[in-house]
Structures are given as structure tokens and as C-alpha cells.
Amino acid sequence: MKITRVRTRQVDVPLPAPFYPAWAPGGVVTQIRLAYVRIDTDAGIYGVAGHEFFGAEEQCVRRVADYLVGEDPLRIEQHAGTLRYLWPYFGTAVWFVELALWDIVGKVAGLPVYRLLGSAHDTLPLYASTGQNRTPAQRADDARRLRDEGFRAIKLRVHNETLAEDVAQVAAVRRAVGDDMAIMVDANQTDVDDAPLPGPHWTYHRALSTARALAEYGVTWLEEPLPRHAYAALRRLHGASPVPIAGGEVNQGFAELQRLLLDGCYDILQPDVTLCEGLLRIRALAVMAQAAGVLVTPHTWGDPLGTVANLHLAASIANTTFFEYPHDPPAFPASAYQQTLKTPLVVEDGVVRLPQAPGLGVDLQDWVFE
Numbered sequence: 079m080k081i082t083r084v085r086t087r088q089v090d091v092p093l094p095a096p097f098y099p100a101w102a103p104g105g106v107v108t109q110i111r112l113a114y115v116r117i118d119t120d121a122g123i124y125g126v127a128g129h130e131f132f133g134a135e136e137q138c139v140r141r142v143a144d145y146l147v148g149e150d151p152l153r154i155e156q157h158a159g160t161l162r163y164l165w166p167y168f169g170t171a172v173w174f175v176e177l178a179l180w181d182i183v184g185k186v187a188g189l190p191v192y193r194l195l196g197s198a199h200d201t202l203p204l205y206a207s208t209g210q211n212r213t214p215a216q217r218a219d220d221a222r223r224l225r226d227e228g229f230r231a232i233k234l235r236v237h238n239e240t241l242a243e244d245v246a247q248v249a250a251v252r253r254a255v256g257d258d259m260a261i262m263v264d265a266n267q268t269d270v271d272d273a274p275l276p277g278p279h280w281t282y283h284r285a286l287s288t289a290r291a292l293a294e295y296g297v298t299w300l301e302e303p304l305p306r307h308a309y310a311a312l313r314r315l316h317g318a319s320p321v322p323i324a325g326g327e328v329n330q331g332f333a334e335l336q337r338l339l340l341d342g343c344y345d346i347l348q349p350d351v352t353l354c355e356g357l358l359r360i361r362a363l364a365v366m367a368q369a370a371g372v373l374v375t376p377h378t379w380g381d382p383l384g385t386v387a388n389l390h391l392a393a394s395i396a397n398t399t400f401f402e403y404p405h406d407p408p409a410f411p412a413s414a415y416q417q418t419l420k421t422p423l424v425v426e427d428g429v430v431r432l433p434q435a436p437g438l439g440v441d442l443q444d445w446v447f448e
């Protein structure tokens with residue numbers, strides 16, 4: 079089998095209401111921009127993959143095609159090497175190409191990708207991942223609604239100036255849902271140092287004080303409390319925090335992710351197979367994490383094929399937990415970004431069923447690549 083063509087498309091998906099991302103104070107999002115790649119073969123089998131648009135996809139995919147066309151798509155180790163070679167030029171835009179190859183591998187084998195990689199779970203519990211920094215009263219209402227939809231876990235964003243305001247939101251949600259839901263808390267601090275955005279920049283002591291305060295509310299984890307390269311401070315925090323510390327979604331390449339693990343930075347690693355590294359290397363990282371007693375639950379946001387690819391990774395490993403499900407109605411419901419799929423993911427009572435068709439197991443609407 080040989081690769082005959084590699085193409086990319088950019089798609090803008092409107093959101094049903096303005097969305098104010100907690101990680102970009104003052105910003106408003108009315109649509110999400112997605113990028114897709116499709117790899118065709120001379121056997122009539124094709125692979126697709128997607129992620130949030132980063133800007134370099136078209137140039138990246140054109141360059142990738144120079145190396146891939148005429149090659150055997152099943153040689154993933156070789157192609158993953160090519161992507162790492164191109165990574166310094168195109169950044170995050172390279173990783174999703176590997177996922178389209180996995181889609182082909184699964185279709186050739188007649189198996190969903192997670193079944194090829196370990197098949198540890200056929201279903202996974204989800205956490206409703208919210209994205210806005212809302213008032214305690216609003217979030218309490220949201221949490222009750224999500225609980226009534228069947229979710230047993232919710233992730234909140236804390237981006238207030240003071241620790242007291244952050245804790246008030248978590249306290250209100252705990253009061254609203256009691257012990258019916260697990261609560262995760264995301265501070266999105268791993269790239270604020272470099273980002274031209276307003277909003278609080280946490281120090282080690284703010285992070286530790288927050289962790290101590292959140293312990294009273296039985297928080298499942300505190301996510302992204304410090305900059306992504308603050309290895310020594312993360313290690314200290316991990317040692318001192320009474321609640322588990324999670325992160326890793328914006329670290330790049332196997333070496334950085336491995337360092338987070340070896341330096342003991344996190345209890346829970348959150349690599350994203352569209353943002354951080356390819357699936358082959360992140361699957362290997364998950365084995366190292368298991369040996370170190372660390373959980374892996376991938377980050378995902380905004381694009382359904384990226385979510386599905388990360389879902390296959392999570393379902394293939396034993397050392398995972400609640401899976402991230404971006405869902406913050408009314409502005410950012412899962413149904414909005416799943417418009418590009420022919421059939422949306424099957425979620426019942428807060429649990430997702432792994433797609434059972436071969437490959438990534440979902441297909442894009444025909445209009446994406448027409």
C-alpha cells in the first residue's frame with residue numbers, strides 16, 4: 079500500500095453563544111477554527127485527523143506530503159521520525175498527521191485504534207470540562223445542570239485575582255452538588271508567563287496556598303498551577319500539595335514530557351496527541367508513567383477528531399482516570415464542535431463508549447474534504 083495524496087482543510091465552526099475563555103481574560107470567541115488532514119492511499123483506504131487550527135497546517139502538510147507520498151502508511155515509526163524532524167519548523171501543527179496514519183492502520187487491521195494499542199477500557203467516565211470563569215452562583219447552577227445530564231465530574235477554571243474568589247467558586251459548586259460529582263480545578267498557568275494576556279500570574283506560594291485551600295473541598299486534582307518549564311517548583315509543589323497536581327498539555331516533545339515524569343512534577347500527566355507529541359511516543363510515555371505510579375489522562379479541547387484520538391490513547395492504557403470532555407453549555411456545548419463528525423460520540427450518564435468502527439472509528443462530514 080502506498081500513500082497517494084495528503085491534504086488539509088480549515089473549518090470554522092460557529093458557537094451558539096459568545097464564549098469567554100478563562101485563560102484569555104477579556105477575550106471573546108464566537109467560532110472555533112479547526113484543521114483537518116486527510117491521507118489517501120492506492121488501496122482506497124484513507125485516514126483523517128484533526129485539531130485546533132494553529133496557523134502552520136497548510137505549509138506543514140505540503141512539506142509532509144513531500145516525504146509521505148509514495149511511502150507505506152503503516153511505517154509509523156519512520157513517519158513519526160519525519161514529523162519530529164519537521165517539528166522545529168511547524169511546531170504543534172505536525173503532530174496530528176500521525177493520527178491520520180493510525181486511522182489507516184486501524185482500517186487495514188479492521189480494529190479501532192485503542193484495540194491495537196492495549197484495549198484497557200471500552201468505556202471511560204468523563205468530566206465535563208468547562209472553559210469560562212463564572213461567578214460562584216452561576217457555576218453552582220451549571221454544575222447542577224451537568225449533574226442532571228449525567229456527568230459525575232466537572233472541571234472548573236480559577237482565574238480570579240484573589241485566592242478567596244477562586245475558593246468561593248469551588249465551595250459553591252461543592253455545596254450545590256454535594257458528593258455527587260468529582261471536582262477538578264484548572265489554573266491554566268503553564269503558559270501565562272509568555273502570553274500577552276492579563277490575569278493573575280501564580281507564584282509557587284499562591285499555588286501551594288490554593289492546593290491547601292482546595293483540599294477542604296475534596297478536589298480531585300489541581301491542574302497547571304505553574305509555568306510549564308518550572309520543573310523544580312513543580313516538583314516541590316507536588317511534594318507539598320495535599321491534592322494531586324496535574325499538567326503537561328503545553329509541553330512539547332518526548333524529552334520534555336519525560337522530564338516532567340522523571341523530575342516528579344505531577345501526579346497526573348495530561349499530554350495531548352494533537353498538541354504535545356505523536357501517539358506512538360505518548361503511548362510509550364504512558365508505560366513509563368505507569369511504572370512511576372503516575373496517571374495519564376490526555377488533555378483535549380475544541381476539535382472532535384482530536385478528542386477522539388486522545389480518547390483512543392486513554393482507552394488503551396490502564397493508568398488513566400476521568401477523560402476530558404469539553405462541554406460548557408450554552409456557549410461551548412459538545413454538540414457545537416462535534417458538527418464536523420457524521421455521528422457524534424455516544425455519551426450516556428457521563429460515560430463515553432469508544433467508537434467501534436476500524437481506525438479512529440468516526441468519520442468527517444463529506445463537506446469537510448469535498
Ligand SMILES: [Mg+2]
Nearest residue numbers: 264301302327
Ligand atoms: Mg488544562
